[in-house]
Every structure is written in C-alpha cells, then in structure tokens.
Amino acid sequence: MKKYILVRLLYMVIAIALIVSITFLLLQFMPGSPFNDLQLTPEQRVLLDEKYGLNDPIPVKYARYVSNLFHGELGTSFIFNNQDVSDMIAARMSSSVRVGLQALVCGSVIGVLLGIVAALKRNSFWDHLTTIIAVIGVSIPAFVIGSLMQYYFGVKMAILPVIYDKGNAVSTIMPTIALAFSVIATTAKYMRNELVDIINSDYILFARSKGLTGSEVIIKHAVRNALIPVVTILGPMTISLITGSTVVERIFSVPGLGNLLVTSIQNNDYFVILGEGLVFSLMFLSVVLVVDILYGLIDPRIRLAGGNHNE
Amino acid sequence: MEKILEVKGLKVNFKTQGGTVQAVRGVDFDLCAGETLAIVGESGSGKSVTSKAMMGLLASNGSIVGGSIRYNGKEITTMKEKEFEHLRGRDIAMIFQDPMTSLNPCMTIGHQISESMIKHQKLSRKQAREQTIELMRLVEIKDAEKRYKQYPHQFSGGMRQRIVTAAALACHPKILICDEPTTALDVTIQAQIIDLIKSLQKKLDIGIIFITHDLGVVANVADRVAVMYAGKIVEIGTADEVFYQPAHPYTWGLLASMPSMSDSKDELWSIPGSPPDLINPPKGDAFAPRNRFAMQIDFEEEPPMFRISDTHSAATWLLHEYAPKIQSPLAELRQRR
Numbered sequence: 001m002k003k004y005i006l007v008r009l010l011y012m013v014i015a016i017a018l019i020v021s022i023t024f025l026l027l028q029f030m031p032g033s034p035f036n037d038l039q040l041t042p043e044q045r046v047l048l049d050e051k052y053g054l055n056d057p058i059p060v061k062y063a064r065y066v067s068n069l070f071h072g073e074l075g076t077s078f079i080f081n082n083q084d085v086s087d088m089i090a091a092r093m094s095s096s097v098r099v100g101l102q103a104l105v106c107g108s109v110i111g112v113l114l115g116i117v118a119a120l121k122r123n124s125f126w127d128h129l130t131t132i133i134a135v136i137g138v139s140i141p142a143f144v145i146g147s148l149m150q151y152y153f154g155v156k157m158a159i160l161p162v163i164y165d166k167g168n169a170v171s172t173i174m175p176t177i178a179l180a181f182s183v184i185a186t187t188a189k190y191m192r193n194e195l196v197d198i199i200n201s202d203y204i205l206f207a208r209s210k211g212l213t214g215s216e217v218i219i220k221h222a223v224r225n226a227l228i229p230v231v232t233i234l235g236p237m238t239i240s241l242i243t244g245s246t247v248v249e250r251i252f253s254v255p256g257l258g259n260l261l262v263t264s265i266q267n268n269d270y271f272v273i274l275g276e277g278l279v280f281s282l283m284f285l286s287v288v289l290v291v292d293i294l295y296g297l298i299d300p301r302i303r304l305a306g307g308n309h310n311e
Numbered sequence: 312m313e314k315i316l317e318v319k320g321l322k323v324n325f326k327t328q329g330g331t332v333q334a335v336r337g338v339d340f341d342l343c344a345g346e347t348l349a350i351v352g353e354s355g356s357g358k359s360v361t362s363k364a365m366m367g368l369l370a371s372n373g374s375i376v377g378g379s380i381r382y383n384g385k386e387i388t389t390m391k392e393k394e395f396e397h398l399r400g401r402d403i404a405m406i407f408q409d410p411m412t413s414l415n416p417c418m419t420i421g422h423q424i425s426e427s428m429i430k431h432q433k434l435s436r437k438q439a440r441e442q443t444i445e446l447m448r449l450v451e452i453k454d455a456e457k458r459y460k461q462y463p464h465q466f467s468g469g470m471r472q473r474i475v476t477a478a479a480l481a482c483h484p485k486i487l488i489c490d491e492p493t494t495a496l497d498v499t500i501q502a503q504i505i506d507l508i509k510s511l512q513k514k515l516d517i518g519i520i521f522i523t524h525d526l527g528v529v530a531n532v533a534d535r536v537a538v539m540y541a542g543k544i545v546e547i548g549t550a551d552e553v554f555y556q557p558a559h560p561y562t563w564g565l566l567a568s569m570p571s572m573s574d575s576k577d578e579l580w581s582i583p584g585s586p587p588d589l590i591n592p593p594k595g596d597a598f599a600p601r602n603r604f605a606m607q608i609d610f611e612e613e614p615p616m617f618r619i620s621d622t623h624s625a626a627t628w629l630l631h632e633y634a635p636k637i638q639s640p641l642a643e644l645r646q647r648r
Contacts, residue, residue: 202412209366209407210427210478211400214392221415228417299417300462 005293012285016278023277024065027270028058034078034268052078065274074278075271079264085275088260095166096249096256100241102176107183108237112230114184115191116223119199130188137185142244146178146251164254175252182240187230194226228299231291238287242280312343315485315518316365320378323357323364327372330590334360336542337378339616342486347512347519349529349550351565352539355586358522361539362488364388365520366405367395382486400427404479408491410471414463421447421459424478431482443481449514450477450507469500473507480511487512488520493528505532526569530554535622538562541587541597548623558617558625560602563641596628604629604637 035048049055053064068075074085118130136145153174154162161171198204199222207221208214245258253259257276264272296302323335335357342348350358363369365380367387375388382402387395404427407413414423424446425439434442440459447455450473463471472492479487489508493501509532512519521532529536529550536553538546538561546559557563564582584601587593593600599609608614608628617630628634 202407202409203415205368206405206407206413206475206478207415207426208368209399209405210481211396211398211430212426213396216430221418225415225417301416301464 001296005289008289008292012289015285016281019281020066020069020274020278021062023274024062025058027273028061030268032268034270036268065271074275077264077269077272079267079269079272085271088272089257089275089279092256092260095164095254096245096258099164099172099175099179099249099254099256100245102172103179103183103241104234104237106176107180108187108230108234110180111184111187112191112227114188115226115230116195116218118188118192119195119226120218122196127192130192133181134185134189137181137183138189140181141247142178142181143247143251145181146174146248149174149178150251162252164249164252166255175248175254178248178252179241179244182244183237186233186237186240190230190233191226194229195222198222198226224298228295231294231298234291235284235288238284242284312346314341315344315383316342316520317381318361318365318378319381321361321364321375321380322377323360323369323373324376325360325370325373327590332589333592334373334542334589335364336589336592338539338542338544340537340544340547342518342520344485344518345512345516346534347521347532349521349523349533349536350539350544351523351526351529351536353524353586355589356539357542358539359490362405362490362520362522365486365488366399366403367392368399368405397431400479400484401431401482402484403486403488404482404484405488405490406472406475406479406492409495410468410475411495413475414471416463419460419462420466420474423463424474424481427478427481443477446477446481447474449511450474450480452477468496469503472496472500472504476504476507476511480515480517483515484517486518486520488522490522491524492521494523494525501528508532526565538565541592542589543597543626545598545627546623546625548619548625552620552623556619556623557639557641558619558623558630559598559627560604560629561598562625563639564601566641596626606634 033045033049033054034052035045040048053061056064065075072086074089076082076084077088080088114126114130114133118124118127121127149160150162153160160174161168162174163171164175165171199218204217204221207217212220242258245254245256246261247258248254249256249258250262257279260272261276261280263269264276318338318340321335321338322333325332325334338357338361340348340350350361352358360369360373363373364375365387367390369375378388380387382398387398390398414420421440421443425434425436425443428434428439428442429436444455444459447459452458452470452473458466463474466474476492487508492508493504496504505528508519511517519532521529523529533550536548536550537544538553538559540561546553546557546562548556553562554566557566561582567580568582570579582601583603587597587600595611596602596605596609596614599605602609606628614626614628614631616624616626618624619630629637
C-alpha cells in the first residue's frame with residue numbers, strides 16, 4: 001500500500017509539472033496583455049512590459065516562473081497592486097472551500113438518500129422525482145439554477161439574501177444549493193441504478209433466505225455495496241464543483257477562488273491564472289488519490305489488486 | 312414418518328407485461344423429516360418458483376393465488392412477513408444455484424455464515440464466531456480460523472458452495488431447499504458437494520428438497536422424485552419407481568433423453584416440440600401436443616393423478632382403465648442400446 005501511494009504521488013508530481021507547463025504555454029498565446037487600460041499611453045505600456053519582463057522570450061519567462069515555483073513563490077498580480085498570488089489565493093480559499101464542501105456534503109447525502117428511496121420504491125413518486133432532478137441537475141448549468149433562485153427566493157419572495165456574506169450563514173444557502181444540484185443529480189442516479197442491480201442479485205436473495213429483515217438486508221448488504229461506485233464519482237464531482245464554482249461564485253459575489261479565476265482571466269493576470277490552475281489541479285488530484293485509497297478500503301476485491309495483500 | 316412439510320394445490324402467478332403467467336398450477340407433495348425429495352423438470356416447469364414460494368421469496372410481481380403450504384402443521388402462505396422472517400434461515404433454509412453470485416462480495420465469509428445465528432439464536436459475536444468456525448470445519452473448509460476473515464473472492468466455486476451450505480445450515484434448519492446447487496460447478500466438485508449435503512443430512516436429520524434438471528444427480532441423492540411439467544407435478548414416486556417403472560409419457564421422454572455412455576452410435580434422443588405458453592395454458596393435458604401416445608381425451612380434459620402404488624402416482628390418461636395398454640418405449644430404447 002505504501003509503495004502504491006508513493007507511485008501515485010510521483011504520478012501526481014508529473015501531472016502537476018505538465019499542467020503548469022501547458023497552462024503557461026497557452027497563456028503566452030492569449031491575445032492582449034495585463035496592461036489593457038485605455039488610460040495608459042503606448043509608451044507607458046512598453047515601459048510596464050519591460051519592467052515585468054513580458055517581452056522576454058518564452059523559455060526565459062518559463063524558466064523564471066519555474067525557479068520561483070521551487071522557491072514557493074507563485075508570483076505577483078499585475079492588477080491588484082503587486083499582491084502575492086499565494087496570499088490572494090489563501091485569502092479566498094475559505095469562502096470557496098466552505099461553499100464547496102457544503103455543496104458536496106449536502107449534495108451527496110441528499111443524493112444517496114434520494115437514490116435509495118427511488119430504488120426501493122421503483123416507479124413511485126420518489127423514483128420519478130429523482131429522475132426529474134437528475135435530468136435537471138445534469139442538463140441545466142448551475143448558474144441558471146442560481147439566477148432563477150436569486151430571482152424567486154431573493155427578489156420576489158425576499159426570503160434569502162441574494163449576495164453572499166461571509167458572516168451570514170443563511171447567505172450561503174443559495175450558492176450551496178446551486179452547486180449541489182449537479183452533485184445530487186449524479187449521486188442519486190448512480191445510487192438508484194446500482195441499488196436496483198444489487199437488490200435483484202442472488203446474494204440479496206440469499207441474505208433474505210437467512211431470515212434477515214428487509215431493512216437489515218438493505219442496509220447491511222445492499223446500500224454498502226451500492227456506495228462503492230458512488231465513491232468513485234467523487235472525483236468527477238469535484239471537477240463539476242470547481243467548474244461550477246467559477247460561475248456560481250460570480251453571480252452570488254462569493255469572494256472565492258472561482259470568482260478570482262474569472263476576474264484574472266478577464267484581466268490577463270497571468271500569474272494569478274497559473275496559480276489558480278495549480279491549486280485546482282492539486283485539489284483534484286488529491287481527491288482522486290483519496291478516492292482510490294478509499295475505494296480499496298471499502299472493496300476487498302480492489303484491495304488485493306492494489307497491492308495490499310492481506311492474506 | 313413425521314411429515315414436516317405439506318404442499319396442497321399450490322398455485323403461483325406472475326404478472327408480466329405479456330399477461331399473467333401461471334407458473335405453478337396446482338402442486339401437491341409432502342416431505343418427511345430426514346428424507347430427500349427431488350423435483351425435476353426442464354427450465355420453466357415451475358420447480359424454482361415452487362421452492363421460492365416455500366421460502367416466501369417470490370419476486371415482487373409473483374404471488375401465491377391458491378393452495379396451502381404447511382410447515383409442521385402451520386400454514387405459511389398467509390403468514391405475515393415478520394413471522395416468516397423467524398422461519399427463514401431457522402426452520403427452512405435454502406442453497407442457491409450459483410455460488411459465485413450468492414455471497415456478498417464485500418463481507419467476510421465468517422460474517423455471512425454467522426449472520427443468521429446472531430439473528431435467530433441471539434448469540435454474541437464471540438459465540439457465533441466459535442460456532443461458525445465449527446460449522447466451517449463441518450463443511451470441510453480447511454484452516455477455518457484463518458479463512459473466517461476472508462472474502463468470497465478468495466475462494467473457489469466449490470469452496471463457496473460449502474460456505475453457502477454452512478450459512479444455510481447455521482441454525483440447524485428442519486428443511487433445506489437446494490435449488491440446483493451443483494449446476495454451476497465442475498463435475499468433480501458436484502460429486503463432493505452432493506456427498507457433503509448427504510452426509511450433513513444424516514448428521515443433522517434434515518428434510519431436503521432437491522431441485523434439479525440433472526437426472527444423474529437425482530439418482531444419486533433422492534429418496535423420492537417428483538417430475539414437474541408446465542407448472543404441475545405429473546409423476547411422483549420413490550426414486551426406484553420413477554426410474555424403473557415410470558408411468559407418465561413425459562417421464563419416459565426425460566429418461567430417454569438422458570445420454571448414456573453406451574449409445575455412441577445413435578443420435579441424442581429428445582422430446583419433440585417445446586413447453587407450452589403458461590400465459591394461456593392449453594386445455595387438457597399440457598404435455599399432449601408433444602406426446603406421441605396422446606389420445607383424444609388428452610386434448611379435452613386434464614388427467615387426474617392416478618394412483619399406481621401407495622407411494623407412486625402419475626397424471627396421465629394412459630393409466631385409466633379404458634386406456635389402451637402401452638408398453639413404455641423406454642424398454643424398447645434400452646434394448647436398442
């Protein structure tokens with residue numbers, strides 16, 4: 001197991017190196033520059049470009065960035081008064097993580113419960129509701145759901161604050177729901193289909209033939225096994241949370257990473273974009289690693305294949 | 312002998328999109344303590360459905376629409392699910408066809424075997440563990456203590472069937488239903504599992520209902536044999552009676568279609584035609600269209616069970632006093648061999 005994790009960590013380092021290099025290269029081809037302000041004269045722009053080394057050849061810029069990275073520096077922002085990118089990210093982390101985690105936890109708990117009910121009562125109201133939520137959650141982007149909620153709950157009914165406010169827990173409800181929708185949809189659908197398969201399997205019949213009650217069979221034998229594939233989609237779900245957050249944070253004015261990413265892309269704020277890319281990829285890769293380790297812990301068949309031979 | 316199970320006029324229907332399937336259409340048999348009754352028949356004859364009805368484990372679209380099943384004199388078809396749960400695993404247990412899929416892949420086998428002990432006998436985990444290890448030794452699993460903590464994928468098919476058997480026997484049931492327990496196994500393993508079941512039956516005095524389509528297995532295990540066709544028992548008797556003096560044309564066909572080592576020159580015998588559609592069961596004898604000895608009345612009226620001896624009876628008009636006396640074609644076939 002140790003060896004397995006070490007190898008996986010090595011792969012992570014390689015992946016990060018590739019991601020940083022490719023993002024860096026792509027940014028060089030982006031039109032425009034950080035100094036697009038119309039009030040700046042062409043001479044001032046040339047001076048600024050010179051000062052920040054933007055006219056250097058790409059390999060030189062790349063080498064400089066990487067060597068800074070090794071010193072733990074993500075560079076500074078062009079736009080926000082030379083702020084350190086790492087400070088900017090650190091300051092915005094808490095809001096993003098809060099909303100993201102809330103969405104992940106609420107979403108997966110609701111999704112799993114909904115999936116269980118739908119599977120146990122097939123073709124009932126709950127089953128149809130789950131299907132409807134799943135279709136809506138997958139096909140309607142989070143920002144549409146977010147804006148609709150803002151209009152109805154925030155403006156028309158005025159029961160929830162439209163804008164996120166760090167000190168006010170109620171204000172996190174709407175961005176959380178907007179983000180959680182796709183999580184609910186995916187987990188519920190997975191859970192339902194998996195559980196339906198398992199309920200019709202021989203080992204459930206055998207468990208029932210031992211005299212276990214219906215709920216004992218469902219909880220001990222069915223739900224646990226159905227959760228295994230649900231754990232695996234935690235990875236893809238984090239992606240959808242990250243991408244969803246960029247827009248959802250924007251419309252709810254959450255001072256988070258997603259919001260910062262959108263602003264920095266609009267401003268060609270290279271180092272901020274790079275830093276954010278690095279943080280997002282790190283988050284995603286760690287989730288995938290944790291999921292793989294978890295998966296092995298839950299499913300004994302994988303544990304063997306993964307190298308942790310317990311015989 | 313003491314009758315522990317009596318089934319009378321059992322009827323089971325399944326609602327499907329194509330219509331209501333009458334899977335079991337009036338089945339009577341009984342089982343004594345310590346005896347083995349084999350139920351044979353081709354796929355779709357209703358043998359598995361009969362066994363699931365006895366366990367109260369019919370699929371949700373199936374239901375018992377008539378008849379009775381009495382366990383120790385107690386009617387179980389009308390039992391509430393809560394009551395039935397006390398019976399399942401404790402008094403009536405079941406072994407399924409495919410040992411590769413009948414164990415939960417994510418639960419240790421020790422846990423799966425001890426589950427019903429903890430449930431029915433209210434044992435502590437420690438007591439259950441001791442009994443389970445003893446039981447694993449009884450079904451001849453080596454290194455029981457070590458293997459207690461292992462998962463199903465670490466066992467071969469034959470070993471898994473032993474585990475399933477151990478789990479079924481955990482609370483010393485009076486009746487064990489074996490639904491084709493050897494069909495999915497290699498022939499050499501089949502023999503081991505059958506020997507195991509037979510020896511456990513002697514030790515624990517269990518009544519066994521053995522469902523199979525393998526007549527070779529039947530000859531090996533059964534005290535009595537019931538032959539099912541299209542949801543009915545068409546012939547029932549002791550194993551000797553059914554094998555050596557079969558009376559129903561379907562039984563003749565079944566026995567004739569059993570390949571033997573000696574007839575390499577002939578082609579394999581089979582019963583012509585296919586089983587009837589049980590959504591609209593035919594009038595008269597369901598086997599009549601495939602029966603070359605069928606008479607006019609076979610297409611008009613269903614034959615009752617004719618008694619041949621105290622233990623042997625068959626449902627065919629050929630046994631009626633007015634029917635022509637027909638020599639079983641088996642004799643002729645055997646001579647040709």
